[in-house]
Amino acid sequence: MPLPFRNAISTEDDVPQLDRLLSIDTEADIPEPYRGTPIGAMLEYHDLDRPYESYTNAQLLIGMCMDNRKHLHIPDNFAYIIRAGGANLRYSEFKVSYAIGVGNVRCIALVGHDQCGMLNLVARKDLFVRGLVEGAGWTLQAAEEHFNNFAPMFEINNETDFVLSEVQRLRLRYPAILVAPMLYRMEDNRLYLIREQ
Numbered sequence: 001m002p003l004p005f006r007n008a009i010s011t012e013d014d015v016p017q018l019d020r021l022l023s024i025d026t027e028a029d030i031p032e033p034y035r036g037t038p039i040g041a042m043l044e045y046h047d048l049d050r051p052y053e054s055y056t057n058a059q060l061l062i063g064m065c066m067d068n069r070k071h072l073h074i075p076d077n078f079a080y081i082i083r084a085g086g087a088n089l090r091y092s093e094f095k096v097s098y099a100i101g102v103g104n105v106r107c108i109a110l111v112g113h114d115q116c117g118m119l120n121l122v123a124r125k126d127l128f129v130r131g132l133v134e135g136a137g138w139t140l141q142a143a144e145e146h147f148n149n150f151a152p153m154f155e156i157n158n159e160t161d162f163v164l165s166e167v168q169r170l171r172l173r174y175p176a177i178l179v180a181p182m183l184y185r186m187e188d189n190r191l192y193l194i195r196e197q
């Protein structure tokens with residue numbers, strides 16, 4: 001079901017700061033730690049139209065937002081994908097561990113995007129509550145409590161900063177795993193690496 005993310009209130013934070021993004025226009029744009037890895041391959045498939053290879057096992061884990069407007073160009077069987085609002089994997093840890101422990105992946109691509117509905121959640125509280133009351137048969141009180149309890153866990157301030165902080169957290173939690181911060185731009189449907197210091 002399409003989510004009403006198009007109703008998102010626009011803020012200045014909605015516009016990605018382009019100087020923080022690394023555009024992948026040729027293979028040479030993929031920086032050293034990622035080149036030749038499944039993360040590099042993912043960027044080549046999506047941004048450079050690299051011909052699809054066939055895979056029998058997942059090569060990496062992709063964490064991305066649940067937003068309905070994004071579509072990745074990657075081959076079948078290439079990746080595990082965990083979709084959660086804001087590309088926030090804090091509450092999906094068991095699934096991340098499963099992809100590593102059982103699925104044997106050694107790379108994670110964390111993909112945020114601009115115009116994310118998890119940004120400035122509080123501005124959408126009325127919409128959220130009304131939708132649950134009218135659409136799901138909840139009481140007003142239950143819907144309000146639900147929002148108030150969970151919105152602080154999912155709210156993000158700025159997509160780019162959030163992805164970087166989440167990538168840092170994942171690197172500490174899974175020190176042997178290669179983790180890459182990416183941003184998907186709605187305007188051109190391309191993937192960008194987020195520059196780190």
Ligand SMILES: [Zn+2]
Pocket residue numbers: 065066067085086087113115116117118
């Ligand atoms: Zn989103």
